[in-house]
Amino acid sequence: MIYPARRAVLLAAAGAPAVLVVGVLWPAYWYAGIGWTLFVFALTAIDAVSGAWPRDPRIDVEAPGTAGVGAGLKALVRVAFTGAAPASAEIILEHSDLLETPDGPSRTIALAGGSGAASLPLAAARRGAARLEALWLRWTGPLGLTWKQRRAPLDLRILITPDVHAVRDRGAHLFLRSTMHGLVAQLDRGDGAEFESLADFQPGMDRRAIDWKQSARHSRLLAKEYRTERNNNIVFALDAGRNMCEPLDGVPRIDRAVSAALLSAYVALKLGDRVSLFGFDSRPRLTSGAVAGARAFALIQRLAAEIDYSGEETNYTLALTTLGGRLNRRSLIVVFTEFSDPTSAELMLRAAAGLLDRHLVLFVVLEDRELVDIAAAEPHDPDDVTRAVMAAELLRERRIVITRLRHSGFHVLESPHDRVGLRLVDYYVDLKRRNLL
Structure with missing residues (x-):
């Protein structure tokens, strides 16, 4: 593409005053204006055909x-x-x-x-x-x-x-904290489902692990130690629908959910479990196979980046039914979602009910501090009262849905956005310790 530059336009405009004077004082020479325009046009044409053409550069x-x-x-x-x-x-x-x-x-x-x-x-x-x-x-x-x-x-x-520097730093911190309190050792040996050995009972052990027959035979308290089951299947299902793309403290909810999922996936891979991702909105968008080992975290990170922002409503029935049909073994399904009204929550509850027969389902929702602050703020005018009443009603509906989920047998984690990753890891480790996976 070739088009006139500013210099050509200014050059053409510069001759206008002189042409105007000539036209007023010497009308017979009116064609001087056309001559100047043609002169500028000729220079511009020469400049256009000189030098490099648009197709020349590599x-x-x-x-x-x-x-x-x-x-x-x-x-x-x-x-x-x-x-x-x-x-x-x-x-x-x-x-x-x-x-x-x-x-x-x-x-x-x-x-x-x-x-x-x-x-x-x-x-x-x-x-x-x-x-x-x-x-x-x-x-x-x-x-x-x-x-x-x-x-x-x-x-x-x-x-x-997603930025994984915080994930790796927090993951290392969690393992350091676990080592200090003996949690890693208890996870590797001492809690689980498969009998490992007998050991002397120590303060802090679960009293239900005492083997009374062997203790009587050896005249000292002996406790059973179990081998922790590894290779559990953990599925992180991330809702990328319209509600999850709304900002929460300046950052979309889905981004905060992805960060929490990556932190939990990092810990799960370190503990020997298998991790997979599932992204959905109006239909399933991303389905990954289960991976294991700490080296697979880079793959999980790349797959999480492909979960795009969506303005469509979430179809829980299609998404969760599809997910349940693709799982061939018992899994911990961690669902990151947000329900804004009782109708969508009812659809979600019905769709997820079919997963409870074989799987352990954990819903993770982010606490909406903006609604809490609006409901608790001191009103100064009628508009403040209206906003407070609406915020309180939304919080009440949200609490009803969470209560129904818990009564139906689902696990629910509601957390502030800045602590959801750490709290989810603690919840996962607790489920693993209790042998619920």
């Missing part, structure tokens, strides 16, 4: 394949002209909304010997699969009267994954 763009949310990354752009080259060129990178350009969308590349390169800083704003769709390149002709522009399509994909 464009190469390199970008990292993955990046964490909030992390900075750089796209390296290389430009090379085969023939006559300008002194510089401007670039604009066309990308999806998941990326941001903190230093502005455009950048100038200085060309030496017909080639040059520049790094365009980018910032990963939101989780998901971001795309670099095209690179816009433009430069001026030798006279600076025309812009020559080219759009080079790209097909680069950057997987923006």
Whole structure:
């Protein structure tokens, strides 16, 4: 594409006052105005056909394949002209909304010997699969009267994954804390389902583990130790529907759910269990196979990045029925969701009831501090009273749904968003210790 530059427009406008004076003082020479316009047009045409053409430059763009949310990354752009080259060129990178350009969308590349390169800083704003769709390149002709522009399509994909630095730090902290209190040792040996050996009873052990016959035979208290069952199946089902994409303290609920799921998955893989992900909204969107071992955490992280934001209503019946049909062994199903009204909660309850026959189901919901603050705020005008009444009603409906879930046999974890990951890990470890998996 070739189009006039600002210099050409200003040059054409600069002759207008002189042409006006000539037309007023010497009307017979009115055609001078046309002559000036034709002169500027001729210069612009010469500038357009001189120098490099839009199809001449070779464009190469390199970008990292993955990046964490909030992390900075750089796209390296290389430009090379085969023939006559300008002194510089401007670039604009066309990308999806998941990326941001903190230093502005455009950048100038200085060309030496017909080639040059520049790094365009980018910032990963939101989780998901971001795309670099095209690179816009433009430069001026030798006279600076025309812009020559080219759009080079790209097909680069950057997987923006949840930030796992906090996950690894918190996971290490949890193991350190567990070691200090002896929980790891008790999980490896001492709690479980398969008999391992007899050991002297120590203060703090469960009294129900005492073997009274062997204690009487050996004249001292002996307790049974059990081998912990490993290779349990843990499924993290993440609702990515409209309600879960609403912001909670500035961050979408689904992002907070993904972070909590990754922290729990990291601990579960470390403890020898198998982990899988299931994402859904109006229909199932992501189904992963079960993986085991700490090295598989990178795969879980990449799969979690593919759970996209959705504006559709959640179809619990289709999602949970599909999930139940794909599980061939007893599993702990951790469902991250949000119910905004009794009708959707009733549909969710009916859909999940079929999972209780074979599986252990844990619902994780995030506490809405905004509603709590509105309901507890001191009113100053009638609008405050209205908001407080509505917030209290929503909280009451929410409490009714949670109570019904618990009475139906489901496990429910309601937690503030900043502690949901740690509380979910504690809940999972407690279920494992109690041999409920």
